[in-house]
Amino acid sequence: MCRHVPPCPAADSPDREASHVIAAHPDQGWSLLCNGIVLFDDTGLLLPDGTTVAPHRAPVAV
Template sequence: MCSHEPVCPSSEDVDHEAARVVVSRPEQGWSLLCNGVVQFDDTGELMPDGAVVAPHRPRVAA
């Protein structure tokens, strides 16, 4: 799906969130990355194969 130079990381790569945004719908709370990952504002993700990644917000030190 990616035609950028350098090529964006694939959805299987650890750094898949570094891919470029191709569609952004901030009013709905999601963005589509060029590797097919749908990223949600709550940090959850929907992978191209349908797998769901739960939100993974950084923990705040107390």
């Protein structure tokens, strides 16, 4: 999918969320990344193979 240089991290790499956003839908709470991942506002992920990753944002200190 990625056509720019340097290429974005693959969907299975640890830094996969560093990929470029190619379609943003903030009104719906998600963005499509260059590597095929759907990134949700709550930091959950939907990987290209259909696997999900639970939200993993850092806890907020009160």
